[in-house]
Amino acid sequence: xxxxxxxxxxxxxxxxxxxxxxxxxxxxxxxxxxxxxxxxxxxxxxxxxxxxxxxxxxxxxxxxxxxxxxxxxxxxxxxx
Amino acid sequence: xxxxxxxxxxxxxxxxxxxxxxxxxxxxxxxxxxxxxxxxxxxxxxxxxxxxxxxxxxxxxxxxxxxxxxxxxxxxxxxxxxxxxxxxxxxxxxxxxxxxxxxxxxxxxxxxxxxxxxxxxxxxxxxxxxxxxxxxxxxxxxxxxxxxxxxxxxxxxxxxxxxxxxxxxxxxxxxxxxxxxxxxxxxxxxxxxxxxxxxxxxxxxxxxxxxxxxxxxxxxxxxxxxxxxxxxxxxxxxxxxxxxxxxxxxxxxxxxxxxxxxxxxxxxxxxxxxxxxxxxxxxxxxxxxxxxxxxxxxxxxxxxxxxxxxxxxxxxxxxxxxxxxxxxxxxxxxxxxxxxxxxxxxxxxxxxxxxxxxxxxxxxxxxxxxxxxxxxxxxxxxxxxxxxxxxxxxxxxxxxxxxxxxxxxxxxxxxxxx
Numbered sequence: 282x283x284x285x286x287x288x289x290x291x292x293x294x295x296x297x298x299x300x301x302x303x304x305x306x307x308x309x310x311x312x313x314x315x316x317x318x319x320x321x322x323x324x325x326x327x328x329x330x331x332x333x334x335x336x337x338x339x340x341x342x343x344x345x346x347x348x349x350x351x352x353x354x355x356x357x358x359x360x361x
Numbered sequence: 362x363x364x365x366x367x368x369x370x371x372x373x374x375x376x377x378x379x380x381x382x383x384x385x386x387x388x389x390x391x392x393x394x395x396x397x398x399x400x401x402x403x404x405x406x407x408x409x410x411x412x413x414x415x416x417x418x419x420x421x422x423x424x425x426x427x428x429x430x431x432x433x434x435x436x437x438x439x440x441x442x443x444x445x446x447x448x449x450x451x452x453x454x455x456x457x458x459x460x461x462x463x464x465x466x467x468x469x470x471x472x473x474x475x476x477x478x479x480x481x482x483x484x485x486x487x488x489x490x491x492x493x494x495x496x497x498x499x500x501x502x503x504x505x506x507x508x509x510x511x512x513x514x515x516x517x518x519x520x521x522x523x524x525x526x527x528x529x530x531x532x533x534x535x536x537x538x539x540x541x542x543x544x545x546x547x548x549x550x551x552x553x554x555x556x557x558x559x560x561x562x563x564x565x566x567x568x569x570x571x572x573x574x575x576x577x578x579x580x581x582x583x584x585x586x587x588x589x590x591x592x593x594x595x596x597x598x599x600x601x602x603x604x605x606x607x608x609x610x611x612x613x614x615x616x617x618x619x620x621x622x623x624x625x626x627x628x629x630x631x632x633x634x635x636x637x638x639x640x641x642x643x644x645x646x647x648x649x650x651x652x653x654x655x656x657x658x659x660x661x662x663x664x665x666x667x668x669x670x671x672x673x674x675x676x677x678x679x680x681x682x683x684x685x686x687x688x689x690x691x692x693x694x695x696x697x698x699x700x701x702x703x704x705x706x707x708x709x710x711x712x713x714x715x716x717x718x719x720x721x722x723x724x725x726x727x728x729x730x731x732x733x734x735x736x737x738x739x740x741x742x743x744x745x746x747x748x749x750x751x752x753x754x755x756x757x758x759x760x761x762x763x764x765x766x767x768x769x770x771x772x773x774x775x776x777x778x779x
Contacts (some may be wrong), residue, residue, distance in 0.1 A: 304448070
C-alpha cells in the first residue's frame with residue numbers, strides 16, 4: 282500500500298458535480314485527481330476531488346467562478 | 362446518376378451507385394416482399410426514427426463498448442471514462458438548448474420515459490393542465506392517468522389545417538391551472554406550435570411550461586430561456602441522429618419533479634431516499650452510457666454540419682415532395698403548408714384507399730418506407746377525420762435526396778392512377 286499524506290478532499294452531491302470539478306481543474310491547471318470518497322469522510326460512496334493542501338485558495342476560486350457546488354471540504358489522510 | 366441508399370439488412374448505411382439505371386451491390390433481408398420493382402430502400406420514416414446516422418455516431422458507440430465502465434460507480438479508469446463521456450454530453454445538450462447548467466439535463470431512454478417522469482411527477486389531484494390535440498400518446502396517456510387520479514385536463518382543439526388557437530389556450534387558464542404542455546411540432550401534420558408565444562403566456566399566468574421536442578430537437582433551435590420553457594423532453598434517436606434508447610429532459614432550477622424511479626445512484630448509499638439533486642434525482646440505475654456516447658457524437662455532427670443547413674435541406678425536400686404530390690388528383694395532404702416553419706413531414710391519403718395498404722404498396726412495389734395508420738396521435742387523427750383511413754406519413758431527413766423525393770412523387774402518382 283502507498284503511504285498516506287494529508288490532502289484536501291472535496292466531496293460532491295452528484296457525479297455530475299465531480300465531473301464539472303475535474304474539468305474545471307484541468308482547464309485551470311490545478312493539480313489533483315478524482316478518488317473514491319474516503320471512508321473517514323462518508324459512509325456512502327461516490328467521487329471526491331483530491332488535491333494538495335496548497336491548492337485550497339485556487340480550488341475555492343475556481344469552484345465559485347464555475348458555480349460548482351461542493352458537499353464538503355475536508356483535510357484527510359489519503360494514500361498518494 | 363449517383364444515389365444514396367441503405368441495405369435493408371443493414372446497419373451499414375452504405376452508399377450505392379446507380380449506373381445506367383441498374384443498382385448494384387445491394388441485398389435485402391426482410392421487410393419488403395419479392396414483388397419489389399427494385400431492391401433499393403428509400404427510407405422516409407424519419408419521424409419514427411432516423412435510420413441513417415453519421416458514421417461518427419457508430420464509431421463513438423463502438424469505442425464506448427471498449428472503454429466504458431459504469432458511470433458514477435467508483436473512480437476506476439473505466440468508470441471515470443463513462444462519467445466523463447456522459448458529462449460531456451450533458452454539456453453539449455445544455456449548449457444545444459441554451460440551458461446553462463449541464464446538471465439540469467437528466468438522461469432517460471426516450472421522450473416517453475421523460476414525459477412519464479415529468480407529467481406523473483408534477484401533477485396531483487386538483488391541478489389543472491392544458492394541452493392540445495396535436496399531442497402524441499406519450500403526452501396524452503400519462504395525462505389521462507393524471508386525470509384518473511384527480512387532475513383536471515383541458516385539451517385544445519385545432520382548425521381544419523391542424524393549427525391551434527393561442528387565444529383559446531389563454532382562455533382555458535383557470536385558478537388551479539398548473540401547467541401548459543405541448544409538442545413543438547405535430548408528428549402527423551408537421552405543424553409547429555409557437556413556443557415563444559406559449560412560453561410568454563405561461564409566464565404571464567404563472568404556469569409551468571412543458572415541451573415535447575421529439576420531432577424538432579436537432580433540427581430547430583430551442584432556447585429554453587428565450588422560450589421560457591420550464592421542462593423540455595427530448596429523444597435522441599430521431600432528428601438528434603443518436604442511438605435508440607437515448608433521451609432526456611431539461612428541468613429548470615426550482616422546478617421539483619417527484620421521481621418515478623429510485624434506486625442506484627452511485628452516491629449517498631446509506632440514505633434511504635434517492636438523492637434530491639439534479640441530474641441524479643431523475644436518473645436511477647445505470648445510464649445508457651454507450652448510447653449517450655453516440656448521442657454526443659451526433660450532436661457534434663449537427664454542430665459541425667450546421668442545424669440551419671440540415672433544416673434547410675429537409676424543408677427543401679419536404680417542399681419538393683409536397684409540391685409534387687399536392688397537385689395529383691385524388692391526393693389529400695394534411696397540415697399547414699403555407700408556412701416554412703414546420704417539421705419536415707408530409708401526411709397524405711390517396712382517394713379512399715386504406716393508408717396501410719398504400720404504405721405496404723409503397724414498400725413492396727417501390728421500396729419506399731413510410732408510416733401508415735394512426736401514428737400514436739389519436740386526437741389529431743380524430744380532428745382531421747382520418748380515424749378510419751389513417752394517413753400515409755412521409756418524413757424526411759438530411760440523408761434523403763431529390764432523386765428519392767422524385768421517385769416517391771412518381772410512386773404516389775402511379776398509385777393514385779390505379
